[in-house]
Amino acid sequence: MATAALIDGKAFAEDLRARVGEAAAAFAQATGRKPGLAVVLVGDDPASQVYVGAKGKACEAAGMASFEHRLPADTSEAALLSLIERLNQDEAVDGILVQLPLPAHLDEQAIIAAINPDKDVDGFHISNAGRLAVGQAGFVPCTPLGCIMLLKDRLGDDLSGLDAVVIGRSNIVGKPMAQLLTDANATVTLAHSRTKNLADVVRRADIVVAAVGRPEMVRGDWIKPGATVIDVGINRLPPEPGKEKGKLVGDVAFAEARDVAGAITPVPGGVGPMTIAVLLRNTLVAAHAHAGQPAPGGL
Numbered sequence: 001m002a003t004a005a006l007i008d009g010k011a012f013a014e015d016l017r018a019r020v021g022e023a024a025a026a027f028a029q030a031t032g033r034k035p036g037l038a039v040v041l042v043g044d045d046p047a048s049q050v051y052v053g054a055k056g057k058a059c060e061a062a063g064m065a066s067f068e069h070r071l072p073a074d075t076s077e078a079a080l081l082s083l084i085e086r087l088n089q090d091e092a093v094d095g096i097l098v099q100l101p102l103p104a105h106l107d108e109q110a111i112i113a114a115i116n117p118d119k120d121v122d123g124f125h126i127s128n129a130g131r132l133a134v135g136q137a138g139f140v141p142c143t144p145l146g147c148i149m150l151l152k153d154r155l156g157d158d159l160s161g162l163d164a165v166v167i168g169r170s171n172i173v174g175k176p177m178a179q180l181l182t183d184a185n186a187t188v189t190l191a192h193s194r195t196k197n198l199a200d201v202v203r204r205a206d207i208v209v210a211a212v213g214r215p216e217m218v219r220g221d222w223i224k225p226g227a228t229v230i231d232v233g234i235n236r237l238p239p240e241p242g243k244e245k246g247k248l249v250g251d252v253a254f255a256e257a258r259d260v261a262g263a264i265t266p267v268p269g270g271v272g273p274m275t276i277a278v279l280l281r282n283t284l285v286a287a288h289a290h291a292g293q294p295a296p297g298g299l
């Protein structure tokens with residue numbers, strides 16, 4: 001079997017960011033203000049700090065305003081809710097993102113529920129989850145939206161006749177991913193930790209989306225020859241002796257799967273870069289709706 005084509009999420013994301021940047025400039029011309037994203041980080045989780053910093057930088061690079069709110073780990077729920085209410089009212093803020101996970105004393109569901117759904121560019125509010133479930137326009141979580149963009153770019157908009165397996169049933173990735181694939185006419189299996197004979201389920205799939213957070217769990221001999229494989233996992237292996245940091249790997253055993261699949265996303269450089277690009281895209285869409293401007297085309 002020939003080696004799989006690499007799905008270059010990094011290049012796709014750069015192109016999307018450039019198109020968002022052009023549309024953001026046109027928005028600023030038309031309205032006299034930049035699209036604005038508020039990012040809220042509570043506590044000092046190192047990974048979250050990196051993500052939040054990257055989101056702020058990406059905003060500014062795309063000609064958007066970034067409002068960062070870094071709060072101490074012992075911030076009360078009342079204080080966080082009051083910040084969200086302020087951001088809901090703030091005319092300069094089009095999108096609000098509360099970085100997860102939150103410290104254990106904060107009720108994540110209650111915090112997300114407080115965000116105005118029209119500013120919920122993460123697509124985590126139950127109103128947006130419900131809109132996706134019933135096929136109404138709303139915000140779709142960034143990672144699965146990025147995955148479906150990569151899939152459609154490769155396979156076309158209509159996935160009729162294709163069997164898709166999503167591994168992982170999280171609210172942030174697995175469930176919305178299954179809905180997006182269903183909307184694109186794929187026949188979808190949503191598999192998870194209790195699925196029996198997962199390898200056999202995956203062997204039937206023309207499209208595999210792995211979002212479980214377990215390093216290299218999906219083996220090469222699970223993959224149907226020619227299948228399209230989207231690897232959402234970002235796992236750091238323990239460092240090798242003498243190294244400070246372990247290697248980043250996905251949920252798919254890449255070297256094995258590459259010999260069987262038709263196309264596959266690498267880790268890093270596959271799905272990862274899409275998440276921030278889609279966040280900018282969602283913020284741009286939110287800004288247009290907020291300003292009463294027609295939705296930007298082609299994004």
Ligand code: GUN
Pocket residue numbers: 097098099100101122142143275
């Ligand atoms: N934590 C990990 N991924 C995400 C994300 O996409 N959005 C938010 N808000 N928090 C996260």
